[in-house]
Amino acid sequence: MSSKSNRLYQMVFVYLCLVAFILVVMPAAATAEYPEKPISYIISFNPGGESDVTARLQESHLEKFLGVPVNVSHKPGGGGAVAWSEFQRTAKPDGYTIIGVNIPHIIGQPMLRKDAGYETNGFELIMWFHFTPNALIVSKESPHKTLEDFLAYAKKNPKAATVGGSGSFSANHLETLRMERAAGVQVTYVPHTGTGPVIPALLGGHLTGAMGYSMLGVQYKDQLRVLAVAADERVESLPDAPTFKELGYDIVGGAFRGVAAPKGTPPEIVAKLANAYSETNKIIAEKQRQLGFVMTYATGKDAYALVDRMKKNYEGILQEIADQKKKQ
Amino acid sequence: METFFLALAELADPAIILIVFAGVSAGLFVGAMPGLTATMALAVLLPFTFTLTPLYGLVALGAVYMGAIYGGSFAAILVNTPGTPSSIATAFEGYPLSKQGRALEAISVATVASAIGGIAGVLFLLFLSPPLAKLSLRFGPSEYFWVAMLGLTLIASLSEGSLMKGLLGGAIGMMLGTIGVAPIGGETRFTFGMPVMQGGVEMIVALIGLFVLPELYNMAAQGRTALGEVTVDSKEKASFWSVVVRVFSKPGNLIRSCIIGEIVAIIPGAGGNIANLVAYNEAKRASRHPERFGTGVIDGLVATESSNNVTVAGSMVPLLTLGIPGAPPDAVILGVLLLHGLRPGIELFTTSGVLTYAFIVSMGLAALAMVPVGLLGGRLIYRIIFRTPYYFLVPTIGLATILGTFALRNSISDVIIMLILGTAGYLFKQIGIHPPPIVLGLILGSIAEVGYVQAMLGGAAYNYPILRLFENSLSWVLIVMVVFSAAWPFLMGVYRRMQLRRGSKENEK
């Protein structure tokens, strides 16, 4: 080594030593009450998706209510299953690691996959904070003006109507299957790798329609037409779109997003988190509602009841798929 | 037109200039670290942008995006490791140049080419958005399938030596890509009983492993860095203006690469990762000396680096006009737009036109900012890598590699997968199966599968669903290109033989 580069290394060395010193000293200070250190909030999907964007919105408000940093990190893969299975295997029930959860994903995957690696009931649910109802959507240029038009076409041409959606055995897929049963038609469901790719396929005329989330109807108001929404009541930001119920089909469903802690987390910590999330939800409600989300406030027992209710809703369809797989 | 000038006025703000430079520098760091992607950088930046005005926030995101795609070339040139998938082909020419002691020259070329590409992308976005957006919508499932097939024909030019082994590499890559959840069927496959394998082999994990580890093993075997022995430092050739002149001296190559970059950019789901390979392949095909490619050809470097930076602004054509992210990082930008109440579409160019145009032009500024930031940063990184002895360099690059792999999905299993693939890649390289075809297979595998299966589903009502692949006119355009591209090496072979024969006949006379 030349003397010049030696000096370079010495300088770097001094600098880095300082850094190391700070690192060791920093976490020393400790207080008594939860939370006393940063909370890691895991999102089991890619950056840019609905789960991520919501978490980013919540982040700063959560920090305010909890008084500690909340760090959002991503662990995508397997439609969420990679993060959920690792979470149930390894996360410590101390309230410092929490994870975003979704219905129907956490209901369907453990039922249909041999190696999902986690259980629906293996979470300590903190809260379900919003709901995005499914909606049957077509392009503005489509000849189908109403749900009846669409179903009449599907009835006349079995399997010819292609309905796109995000993923297999997802909320979109299961809803399409329920619509087929309810209306007595046969369509071809075409799964996509996310909600994103469904839009160009719809606009480019590669699909007859799509079973997507209600937000799409708001975001792409100029280009898409919502034929029916799978909610109990009309969605605030889509006042002109009828519900399936109004049109005589009892179909209500969609994706619920929420947050959970590891099984065995002390109830007072869960309550504290639930409180912070509820308050946050109230603040971001206005922004989210405009985007087409339906806000929910299911905490405590309600959170588990919601899972049970949705489980019942989907059980029939899921069982049918599972049986089909066995028969093959 | 008035909105446009108002937008320019908005940009004459010292804060904007500061944000652009800071953003490009941060992006450069992210891009140069293998594993840290532009998408991740944007996601980390997201909460921060909420505290800024919409314009400042968007400018910051655009600058980071631009810098990240460019930064990937540094690692590719200096350590044969594409920092992002957008600079895979940069390593093919950049690293040989480094080995010849021309690293600074290579960095200057990459910088100039990137800046030109970035600006070209902005021009496409400003002037050609409507027709390009329409074209992007015509890509349906069958077109995706044919695009993937077209991509596979690149294997012929990517495989050094035996074509058969290149094809085997491509097939291995495609099989690796099928591990995990089926993109269409939704079920898991080839997990070998491990829940963590549901996540599959992430392309970037394989990319890092297959490119970096063999290089580290090589350094370990030889007991020195590839750059260590070089003494020539051609300061003359690396001077900025001479590089600018040389890059512009072949406008055909630049224009071709920019157009390729733009077309790939507007196909949703395909971005710089494919654009740089296609542009490289075409530069090689158009060259009078294709056999010299792979030994440090400036044209190849210009092609990859200009095409991948076109995709930054280029992929925003479908994003801003239709709300369709053209590449993964765009999904984050879409999120920001929506949160600020900006809905993509005509409104974006009329009601909030000033903001939109200012954002677009700021990406051009970011492209220009890359020149000073990149030349300085490049020299710094070069010095560090050049001076550091190999026994520090190997573990340090190893550290960056492990960190980058981990940070991608916060998964230690990914680190193990990376190490296994990298070690296997080193062994495969020995017997002539090189990393590029494997990575290409991984990139294209899922595109091909999605296109194929969706096309089959779309044709469910037909007697022969496969006919769906041959229905659209765009499909046929692509099919012709596939056939032509696959036949090219044979055509060239025949042509050469004919020339040889003619030459020998003339000699006889």
Added chain:
Amino acid sequence: MIRNANTDLLAGSIGMGLSLTFWFSIDREIMRLSIMFPKAMILIMALISVLLLIKGFMKAERQNLFDVGSNLRVAVTGLFFFTWGVAIAYLGFFVASVAAIFAMTGYLATARRQLNLSVLAIWLFIVIGEVAFFYLIFTQLLHVPLPEGIFF
């Protein structure tokens, strides 16, 4: 070092081995949509492998393998990498990385120069600083939750 290895035969057998591994791990209950593409790919891979095997027997490409530098150093480096990767899960990122980098640097340096205690001591500090630098950037700036272990 292996002289004049029949690389076609080797590549062909690796391809064949992979094809068989993948083929026999196909789940019986899986639905057609999820497996039609991988099945086709396995068949194509097997076909390429067979062609390579045939070529290996007819007109083989021969090459010297592992003929550059010290293979022992490659093997030990590989061992270090894997130990490092696994150790992160148990010791935590910081401790595992400092140990691994320090050990690797020391081992690799023996090929180039003499070592003594004072040099090693300085290196240990450099390594700690280096890891701390990256550790801070990733945990504080990029919010990547690096694995914690026995200490932190």
